Each structure stands twice: as C-alpha cells, then as structure tokens.
Amino acid sequence: MNISVENVRQVWQSRDGSEVVALDGFTHTFQSGRFSCILGPSGCGKSTMAQIVGGIETATSGNVTIDGAHAGKKGSASVMVWQSQNLFPWRSVLDNVAFGPEMAGMSRRERTERARELINSVGLKGFERHYPSQLSGGMRQRVALARALIMDRPILLMDEPFGALDAQTKIVMQEELLRIFEATRKTVIFVTHSIDEAILLGDEVVVMTARPGRIKEVLQVDLPRPRSIEMVSTPAFGALFDRAFHLIRDEVTKAMQEQNAVAGALS
Numbered sequence: 001m002n003i004s005v006e007n008v009r010q011v012w013q014s015r016d017g018s019e020v021v022a023l024d025g026f027t028h029t030f031q032s033g034r035f036s037c038i039l040g041p042s043g044c045g046k047s048t049m050a051q052i053v054g055g056i057e058t059a060t061s062g063n064v065t066i067d068g069a070h071a072g073k074k075g076s077a078s079v080m081v082w083q084s085q086n087l088f089p090w091r092s093v094l095d096n097v098a099f100g101p102e103m104a105g106m107s108r109r110e111r112t113e114r115a116r117e118l119i120n121s122v123g124l125k126g127f128e129r130h131y132p133s134q135l136s137g138g139m140r141q142r143v144a145l146a147r148a149l150i151m152d153r154p155i156l157l158m159d160e161p162f163g164a165l166d167a168q169t170k171i172v173m174q175e176e177l178l179r180i181f182e183a184t185r186k187t188v189i190f191v192t193h194s195i196d197e198a199i200l201l202g203d204e205v206v207v208m209t210a211r212p213g214r215i216k217e218v219l220q221v222d223l224p225r226p227r228s229i230e231m232v233s234t235p236a237f238g239a240l241f242d243r244a245f246h247l248i249r250d251e252v253t254k255a256m257q258e259q260n261a262v263a264g265a266l267s
C-alpha cells in the first residue's frame with residue numbers, strides 16, 4: 001500500500017502550556033512493498049510521524065493517505081511494534097501472540113495454529129508456554145514481532161524496535177527481520193537512530209532535520225537483497241554510511257544545542 005504524506009505539521013501542547021512544533025512541512029510517499037527507514041536526531045518527530053501514519057494521532061494539518069484513503073480511517077491497514085514490547089505479563093507467549101486474532105473473534109483452534117506458525121518463524125519454538133518474565137529482552141521483542149505479524153496487515157510500523165537490545169541480539173533480530181521482510185514484502189516504516197541499521201535494512205533512508213522535523217534528504221539504498229550483516233563491511237555500504245553520516249551530523253548538533261538551551265533555561 002502506498003502511504004502518501006503531504007505537508008504534515010504536528011504541534012503538541014507541552015505540560016507547561018507552550019507549543020512544540022514536532023513536524024513541519026513533512027512530505028513523502030512511502031511506496032508499497034518497500035522498506036523505508038526514518039533516521040533523525042532525538043526529538044525530531046520520528047515517532048510522531050509513525051503514530052500519524054498508524055492513525056494513532058491525527059496531524060494538526062496536512063494530509064496522510066493510504067492508497068488514497070485518509071490514514072485515520074485506514075488504521076486497520078497497519079500494525080505497530082515499539083521498543084517497549086507491551087506484552088501482557090499474565091499471558092503466555094502463545095496467548096500474547098494469539099491476542100489480536102482472539103479479539104477479532106478467530107476460533108481457538110485457528111488462532112493457536114497461526115500463533116504457533118508465527119512463534120516458529122521468529123525462532124521461539126518451544127517457548128509457547130513461557131511467560132514474558134521468563135524471557136530475555138530479545139525473546140520478548142520476538143514475541144512482539146510475532147504478535148504484530150499475526151495480524152497480517154499490509155503495513156508494518158516499527159518505532160525503534162531493537163533500541164533496547166544488546167548489540168549481538170540486535171544483529172540477530174535485524175537478520176530475522178530482513179528474512180521476514182524479503183519473504184512477505186510488506187510496506188515497512190522503521191524508525192531508528194542508527195545509521196548502520198537504516199542502511200542494512202532499508203530500501204531508502206529518509207533523513208530528517210532537527211525539530212521541527214522535515215525531510216533533509218532521501219537516500220536510496222541500492223544494495224542487493226537478500227541482505228546480511230556481512231554487507232556492512234563492503235565499500236558500497238561504507239559509501240552510503242558516509243553520505244548519511246554527513247547529512248545527519250549537523251542535525252544532531254543542532255538538536256543537542258537546542259536541548260542544552262532548554263536545560264539552561266530550566267536551571
């Protein structure tokens with residue numbers, strides 16, 4: 001499904017009553033079946049963008065359409081995975097994964113079968129009866145991924161899903177996600193702070209400016225698929241990394257200066 005974002009502006013009301021312009025003039029089309037990474041400094045509005053596309057928030061102004069229909073009305077076209085997995089601690093892995101279909105009224109037999117397939121596909125076979133507290137952070141993130149994939153929505157929104165994982169687990173999860181994407185070709189929007197991650201996973205990297213976030217440049221990642229972690233040491237990967245790094249460096253500096261100014265004003 002094509003996601004068209006036109007001139008989106010998002011103004012948040014902060015607790016002290018002042019206004020924060022999170023996004024301003026954000027325009028981009030996320031094309032069907034492509035993996036788009038959104039890369040930008042802290043606070044530039046990446047999560048806000050994902051929430052608007054997912055229909056969780058409505059933009060202050062501008063238009064977001066999914067295959068021509070308003071994103072708010074097309075909320076059911078997407079499913080979101082966050083950094084904090086928000087699993088139900090009192091439900092087993094199987095019952096966490098089967099939760100969405102259960103709410104949708106799917107029979108127990110059918111949803112259990114689907115959940116088992118998804119649990120296998122994210123490498124958790126044998127852990128169906130475990131509870132979230134008995135799993136590592138990486139395993140919990142796999143459950144969250146399976147719980148999203150079972151919904152079989154055409155759009156997958158991922159907001160720093162691997163941000164809290166250790167380096168090795170992150171690599172394993174990235175490879176797993178590559179395999180799943182290459183098999184299913186959903187439309188993916190993946191928010192990240194990591195240049196490496198954006199290039200390894202994405203067909204394009206949408207580099208944002210410091211807040212108010214708008215697009216600085218869209219980098220096309222023409223590395224072949226299937227991809228694997230070994231690609232990060234190739235010259236082609238290095239050239240893309242340098243390009244993205246130069247684009248993002250000034251924006252990160254700007255964002256840090258602004259944060260320091262706010263901290264100074266509050267002290």
Ligand SMILES: Nc1ncnc2c1ncn2[C@@H]1O[C@H](COP(=O)(O)OP(=O)(O)OP(=O)(O)O)[C@@H](O)[C@H]1O
Nearest residue numbers: 012013014020022041042043044045046047048049
């Ligand atoms: N619900 C909200 N109410 C008020 N302000 C908000 C809300 N959500 C986000 N903001 C503010 O909007 C700005 C953009 O936030 P957002 O979380 O979208 O940025 P981000 O790029 O995802 O940040 P990070 O990389 O640090 O997660 C920030 O200044 C944030 O404090």
